[in-house]
Amino acid sequence: MQAPTLLITAITAAEKACAEILAVYHSNDFQAEAKGDNSPLTLADRKAHQAITAILQASSAYPILSEEGKTIPYVERKDWGYFWMVDPLDGTKEFIKRNDEFTVNIALIHQGRPVLGVVAVPVTGDVFYATEGEGAFLKRGPFPAPLPRKPPTDLTQPGLRVVASRSHMNPETEAFIGRLTAPELVSAGSSLKFMLLAEGKADVYPRYAPTMEWDTAAADAIVREVGLTVRSQAQGDRDETATGVLMYNKESLLNPSFLVS
Template sequence: MPDTLDMKQVIAIALDAGKAVMEIYEKDFDVEYKDDKSPLTEADKRAHEIISEGLQKISPLPILSEEGKDIPYEERKNWERYWCVDPIDGTKEFIKKNGEFTVNIALIENGEPIAGVVFAPALGELYWAKKGEGAFKGRVRGSEFRAPKEEDVQALPLEESRTTGEGLRIVASKSHLNEETKNFIDSLQNTEPGTRNPELVSRGSSLKLVMVAEGSADIYPRLAPTMEWDTAAADAIVREAGKMTYRYDTEHGTRSTEPDTRHPTPDTQNLEPLQYNKENLLNPWFVVR
């Protein structure tokens, strides 16, 4: 199925969901709160419906979605391939109306994200990738949310990442800049050879991962909780752009509670890629570079 997957179909589903989301975004809407206190809007629900229905028409694979039913690991562990969906990543950004939220669709195979679409409808930015076929960024113009024209598509990365030197660009969360992340950033100047005056860039949702994929940021440390659906689609784009999302826990198999200050900008040869469809869907800490 991956060989025959037409990314244009997946992109079309993301665009349809984005259009429906923007119709709600541009009016007053109610906000509910789930059991974990995270916000939920009408837009999350509508996007989930559109994506789920669309994906089932492409391929009747299982769907793991933030807004879907809780699927026991005993059932999930037998999945060789499935869709991993976050109808809106950055619901807090959606509620604030700052535009930095995304529609996310990923295809996972044997624990690896092999295709992904990330669409930021308020910004008109569309990213997609399929394993072996490259990663791309497209500009979606107008309110009809049609697929980008050829002249509006660029292959990723758009620029080379900096590894050391003046102004290493670090992207971090607007809503979750915790003490551990601040310590990580501070330690760069002391332990990364040749790094001076790192520049901090803040952005919401999965846009942080794709900034590294496109080369507008050099490193994204996430030393705070995320779920698999928060990262899967953007992670596929990161990997196909020649970068990687590395797990950054102090011991393999456990999520660290303290930053590993021994390797603040990690030797990637000693780190493992993030894995998906784990028994616990909570991601470990990770670093994208």
């Protein structure tokens, strides 16, 4: 793996996707439709997918697993060494609501773990990125700056800032928050929830609602590099409970519940 070259490729692909997304966002023609699972799909999703796959395919030989790509059977992908995992538009519901809280997520996966991640924010132009062992960075404006490593979180301390999804508050999340002392709730859409922790704007993120691997992979790579852990809360999942952290390219691409801290 040539990490610097691959990182540049992923950032280029993410920024191109951001441009395609913004062109649709500022138009009046989202061409929204419902997918088979009733989740929304827009013209921006499709254009971002096309832009990303064109750049990744032209610059590397690694296969691509994208939310908006064709379904790839586990028997085919289980032996992949490295591959790209892509969510061309994470937060389509936020996109349709026009609340600006959506991202482009590109990760490189190796043997079940994300070793490179890019999270780009179309509306602000922010680009978060990381490669394994090299730290995490935020490009806000022309120059990137390193994201400092975070100290361990003491869940018993009062006033913890807890990321709670506006769309996915459920009894399990409420129960977790109820065990904390005087917590402060902060909200964001898409993988921006992870980036709140990466920037030091939040302390803990409990997720007890469904997510897919492409929702978390890129952000997972970034928060790992600032000293955080995306820890599985599954009780019966052999893959995750063996290591404690989320694993990628499972037969089922559905994530277990998890805790980021």
